[in-house]
Amino acid sequence: MPLVVLAGIVLAALPFLGGSQYLATIGLLTAASALVGQGWNLAGGFGGLTSFGSVMFFGIGAYTAAIIQTRWGINPWFGLPAGAALGGLAGAVVGFAAFRAGLRGSYFALVTLAFAEVFHVLSNSLALTGAGLGITLRLAPGLGNFQFLDRRASYAVMLALLVLATALAHWLRASRFGARLVALRENEDAAQALGIDIVRTKTLAFALSGAVIATAGVVYTQTYLYIDPSIAFSVERSVEMLLVAMIGGPGTVWGPILGAIGLHLVADTAQAWIALPGFAAMLYGVVLLAVIRLLPDGIAGMFRRA
């Protein structure tokens, strides 16, 4: 594994060495996928809580950042903790309601999808979120404003968040809380018999997942200076985070990073090959089917067996 980590560090540093904005953009997109994938992985991988609607956290983070600065004049940097807090809160509320009702498996996946749709509809109707028009940020580049003309700076922020999220996953794997989470993923009845509070453990994991994914939404708003309902709450992004985690290796610390790199390699190759809209995403689906059939433990599982 150390060799892989070293390779990862070199790869992550690459966009900083050259002055290329293109490389930085690829780095930013890959790190963003890895971050949301890692966020999804915290609950979906370690806890087996397959969510189809985790884009709701991304959207909450994105809108939190936009709203606090355009509506209330609060410093944009405050968006990160505020977005994470609200994402975590949403995860706790949705999770508690769903787990207390005993929803699991496919039912949990569907109810998260429905919650994401509720947020989508709300953001499309409320004045606070600018309804269908969305929110445009005033261009004011500067470190104090959390706005950068240089993509490398945005990439650096995303990368820092990814490191934090991965450290969180690392902690989770070694902690008692993580052990409880894995135990109830493997056998819920047995875990309950051992005295694990199922609702509490799952809710906490989903809240953690929500907080991490929300930070990616905050950085999105700060990078593109615009957010609207269909960007913030798209089903495609929910699928993307799930894909990244499932392809890389659900319930592993490095899986989402491997999955994000793999997915973007596929996407960029496909784009260069056949540049039709939808073609790359179609391959995502094929890859997902192949992974389910051939590599149920993802790319990381391949390394472990070797």
Added chain:
Amino acid sequence: MPPLGILLPSLVNGLLTGGVYALVALGLTLIYGVLHIVNFAHGSLLMLAMFGTWLLCTEAGFDPYAALPVMVAAMFAMGWALYRGVIGPVAAGAGGGVRQDRAILLATLGVAVVLDNFALVLFTGDTRTIDTPYAFDVVPVGGMLISLPRLISFGVALLLALALWAFMTRTDAGRAIRAVAREPDGARLMGIRPERIFALAYGIGIACLGAAACLLLPVFYVSPSVGNSFVLVSFTIVVLGGMGSFPGAVIGGLLIGVTESLGGLLLGESLGPIGISTVFIAVLLLRPTGLFGAAR
């Protein structure tokens, strides 16, 4: 509260759309009841069927209602092949229990992603409609003007639902499907091969979408993302009616059609769609067995 003159037609319109929704949901509930699979690809397969119908109408000069038998056969074949080629192997390869449940759910999601984007590659993201001479014909009913194609679609959908029910209760194949749903091991002992029945049931469930597509297209549009809007609608119906329940799917379909229509009327165009998701969440959280489902 809007006046009755607006409320009543909106109610009737919702009811008529609900009939077609019921057909979509019947397919979903059949698949769930027999295979215990949450078929997340249902919306995307409907989208595929709608594009198929659209092609038949624009390229081969079919009338959408005349295309119905063709699309039912084609979608049955599609469903059969999908079960044999993708879902069956995934189910067999994933062991059992929670892992199998997740593998199948993700496989149907994978199929949905492939189909949605395949359609995007083939047809681009444009929305498309067909022209029929009767698209805007209306029938006066009790002082209201009811759209003729909606009325036809409603009638045909209910007839097909009835035919499906007769098939399930009156024929040997239908009895075999119900036997496998209830007691797969016992059915095997009686000489029924569950794997074939699963493929048959999945095929029939998807064939419902072929019919629904032909009934929807005269009054609806098709685009690669149209399946997304049907996924939540059809799952809401099935959950509301009780997973696996036939009468539940029909009544749920009508209720959701009305909910959607009244939601749009009372809450407005942008906030209206919240009605469906709210019903879905409320049912799952408060009464997960639905209106007609047995206690789990």
